[in-house]
Amino acid sequence: MSGRLMSPYEIMFGIFICQPVIVLIHELGHAFFCFIFGGKTTKIVIDSGKKLFNIGIFEIRRWYYWYGRSMLDIPDDISKLKNVIILLGGVIFQFITGIILLQLIKLGIIENSNWMNVFLNFSFYIAMFAIVPVTYPNGSNSDGKYVYQIIKCGKSQSFGNEVRSEILESDKK
Numbered sequence: 043m044s045g046r047l048m049s050p051y052e053i054m055f056g057i058f059i060c061q062p063v064i065v066l067i068h069e070l071g072h073a074f075f076c077f078i079f080g081g082k083t084t085k086i087v088i089d090s091g092k093k094l095f096n097i098g099i100f101e102i103r104r105w106y107y108w109y110g111r112s113m114l115d116i117p118d119d120i121s122k123l124k125n126v127i128i129l130l131g132g133v134i135f136q137f138i139t140g141i142i143l144l145q146l147i148k149l150g151i152i153e154n155s156n157w158m159n160v161f162l163n164f165s166f167y168i169a170m171f172a173i174v175p176v177t178y179p180n181g182s183n184s185d186g187k188y189v190y191q192i193i194k195c196g197k198s199q200s201f202g203n204e205v206r207s208e209i210l211e212s213d214k215k
Contacts, residue, residue: 052160058107060164062088064136065110068168071135072112075128079120085113111182125192129185136169 048056065088073083083099091104116128127134140162146152175186183191 048156048160048163052156055157056160056164060161061107061168064161064165064168065089065108067135067139067165068132068172069110069112071131071133072114072128073131074135075124075131076112076114076116079117079124079128081114081116081120081128083112083114087111087113122192122196126189129188129192130173132185133169133172136165140165 066086069086069088073086076083085099085101087101087103088110089103089106089108094102094104094106096102114128116125120128143152143158143162147154147158152158172184173186174184175190176184177187178184
């Protein structure tokens with residue numbers, strides 16, 4: 043880390059290119075662990091606003107660079123630990139991606155560039171916001187908040203249903 047600020051081009055690259063890729067990696071992490079534990083992913087939505095297009099279970103919305111959501115059919119009899127792993131699956135995939143990229147840089151397979159640093163910084167930023175247990179201004183919860191609810195209450199009060207209703211509600215817009 044050189045301590046220099048990102049250029050406007052790097053910031054735009056981070057927001058419009060890196061962020062949607064990172065969000066997709068994050069949502070694929072949830073889907074992967076849901077599948078491993080016997081569930082099914084019915085939809086992965088990249089962002090909010092009006093729908094632009096679908097490709098299979100993937101849906102891209104107008105504000106594609108903001109955040110994402112997964113519609114998961116998680117078995118009812120799933121353990122607390124497995125539910126937590128599904129919830130943290132996005133962050134797990136982000137960290138695995140970061141470790142792989144850092145190893146590829148270390149081995150000289152890919153070049154360490156400002157653009158790669160932007161990707162890694164944005165990935166870390168998104169992971170940290172996903173882990174912090176908060177309710178966002180739009181009323182949705184972070185992954186960390188769902189994990190907190192599972193640990194405190196034995197299960198999340200609204201995980202799954204909230205995401206499903208949020209996606210269905212945004213479909214109407």
